[in-house]
Amino acid sequence: MTEHVWNYKSTSGHLAGTDLTGYKVEATDGGIGKVDKHSDEVDDAYLVVDTGVWIFGKEVLLPASTVVSIDPDERKIFVDRTKGQVKDAPEFHREKHLDDPEYRRELGTYYGLGGPFGGGPMV
Known part of the structure; x- marks a missing residue:
């Protein structure tokens, strides 16, 4: 099943309306920061992650499809x-960039199947 890059995977455990602000974000090899802002809009779901000192205080935008699981008890x-x-x-x-369609296409290609992680475009 192909899922849109700007939607949560059905297996992620995401419940619409859950406030994820402040949740810690864990990459496959360690923590990357905390959620500063998020959206769970259909076809426009994302996390804005404050990376703190890890990337010199910058924020990153992660499409919802990158979320594998959510642990509400641990807030991760x-x-x-x-x-x-x-x-x-x-x-x-x-x-x-938050509302820039061109940036969204670029990021969707990077994180989607058209980027370094897979086959064809998934934006």
């Missing part, structure tokens, strides 16, 4: 990318 979100893959994603500036 697990994503299926390494820290390096997140760090190498197209640079994100909230005021410039």
